[in-house]
Amino acid sequence: MLPKPTLISPADLLSILGRLNPESLLLRRGETGLQAEELEALWRKIAFSYDPPRRLETIEYLLLIMNEARSIDAQGYLTKVLFPWIGMKRLLQRQARSIVDDIERISGLEAYTTEDAAHIANKIYRPLVADIFDPYLTLLVGTYAFIDGTFVSIEASNYGALERNKAEWIDSRIRKLGGPANLLDGYDPIVRNAVSHAGSGGIVYDERSILFREVKRGPEPKVETRRWSHDELHWHVLALIELVMSIDAAVDIFGLDNMDLLNEKEIADHALYHVYDRQDRLELVKPMQKKLKKIRASKTISSEEKLDFLGKLLFLQCAERGIPCTSVAFNHEMSACIVSLPVSSEPDSDDEIRQEMMILIRYAILARAVFSTMFEQFYIDGQVDDKTVVRVLLHGVPLDEYAQETAGLADLIDDAKLWVGGVWVKITIDKDALAACEDASLGPRFPRRGRPV
Numbered sequence: 001m002l003p004k005p006t007l008i009s010p011a012d013l014l015s016i017l018g019r020l021n022p023e024s025l026l027l028r029r030g031e032t033g034l035q036a037e038e039l040e041a042l043w044r045k046i047a048f049s050y051d052p053p054r055r056l057e058t059i060e061y062l063l064l065i066m067n068e069a070r071s072i073d074a075q076g077y078l079t080k081v082l083f084p085w086i087g088m089k090r091l092l093q094r095q096a097r098s099i100v101d102d103i104e105r106i107s108g109l110e111a112y113t114t115e116d117a118a119h120i121a122n123k124i125y126r127p128l129v130a131d132i133f134d135p136y137l138t139l140l141v142g143t144y145a146f147i148d149g150t151f152v153s154i155e156a157s158n159y160g161a162l163e164r165n166k167a168e169w170i171d172s173r174i175r176k177l178g179g180p181a182n183l184l185d186g187y188d189p190i191v192r193n194a195v196s197h198a199g200s201g202g203i204v205y206d207e208r209s210i211l212f213r214e215v216k217r218g219p220e221p222k223v224e225t226r227r228w229s230h231d232e233l234h235w236h237v238l239a240l241i242e243l244v245m246s247i248d249a250a251v252d253i254f255g256l257d258n259m260d261l262l263n264e265k266e267i268a269d270h271a272l273y274h275v276y277d278r279q280d281r282l283e284l285v286k287p288m289q290k291k292l293k294k295i296r297a298s299k300t301i302s303s304e305e306k307l308d309f310l311g312k313l314l315f316l317q318c319a320e321r322g323i324p325c326t327s328v329a330f331n332h333e334m335s336a337c338i339v340s341l342p343v344s345s346e347p348d349s350d351d352e353i354r355q356e357m358m359i360l361i362r363y364a365i366l367a368r369a370v371f372s373t374m375f376e377q378f379y380i381d382g383q384v385d386d387k388t389v390v391r392v393l394l395h396g397v398p399l400d401e402y403a404q405e406t407a408g409l410a411d412l413i414d415d416a417k418l419w420v421g422g423v424w425v426k427i428t429i430d431k432d433a434l435a436a437c438e439d440a441s442l443g444p445r446f447p448r449r450g451r452p453v
Helices: 010-019 036-047 052-072 074-090 093-106 114-148 154-159 163-177 189-196 230-257 259-263 265-274 278-297 303-320 350-374 396-403 409-415 431-440
Strands: 203-205 209-216 222-229 327-331 336-342 377-384 387-395 417-420 423-425
Touching: 010 052, 036 052, 036 230, 052 074, 052 114, 052 230, 074 114, 074 154, 074 230, 074 259, 074 265, 093 114, 114 154, 114 163, 114 189, 114 203, 114 230, 163 189, 189 209, 189 222, 209 230, 222 230, 230 259, 259 265, 278 303, 278 350, 303 327, 303 350, 336 350, 350 377, 350 387, 350 396, 350 409, 350 417, 377 396, 387 396, 387 409, 396 409
Parallel strands: 336 377
Antiparallel strands: 203 209, 209 222, 327 336, 377 387, 387 417, 417 423
């Protein structure tokens, strides 16, 4: 079926546009909390569609299944499915920009030549399916898996099946449980296969149409075909773009509807990591750092009062993270801040030492964020009955690099000095093995010194 827009009356169009008002789509809150100009801009974004009835039906369907998943475990759905998916989506920006550029190249054409059709098939439809449509389906797959209790991770939902299998699985859920029957009609697996093997006879361009062939290889190759006119190719591209825009709109509305959950620290931390990019995260901490800098530089507050206030702030930061802190002391001659915390026992095995070291480094990161350049050495003492059994020392510069996300935890481990039972211990990182492990990981890349951010 050709995915052309639904014909509707002006009255029906006005009704649909009203239902696409962001505040009409909320299921939990009465209003978005946005300013009037922000609300109008979001409304325009949501309602901007070549097929408003399709847009409304798709968004309402997506919000229903997302809220069903949320009702099962709000924190789990946000932190395990939605936020990691948003983080994954941010990585698609370069591909999306390339596709938009190619669309703009042919947007002013009144009729397509054979060369134009080839451009749309290979430069727009193929990457639109492979690079955008496929990972966007991951949100639906992950959401349904979460509802079913079979969700493993967003990576498993993304890489666990080809986009053809994802599409067939989503279609089967819609047939069984309800949803837009035309949700995925911009996608055709035969066409997708053909454009991926265009050089092997997968595509034949005729004057007014295109023949797509899916060839199942073997001693006796089997061929399935699909023939689209140039207009049909055009409408299928539009239908794919419409689905992508609808998913983006539904995620925006769902996010506004659940803003109150960001008051929970664990949820907020996951949002900070996945939803925001590095520059956004750095901007978010600037107001607090500006206030702390003002306190540290104040000439009307004594040094003792500054250290007392900042020490209490460090204790508060530790308490908010559920990590114990016994005391904080200072050695001005050494420009040293010494933070003490309780540990259960002196670490013995290599695994225990590594684990304890990572915990102590976390305190050094917090201390540098609070005291900044007031001190250049940060000693973190793990104590049993007031006796230091493990100590980590980090200097300010690498901690600043970590805060700026130009260095990672592995870099801090490499930079840190470690004493166990009063004896200096050298921790060595196999950087080649670490790099190989990171290369094979399908999750987000962590900061690493010397690597582009």
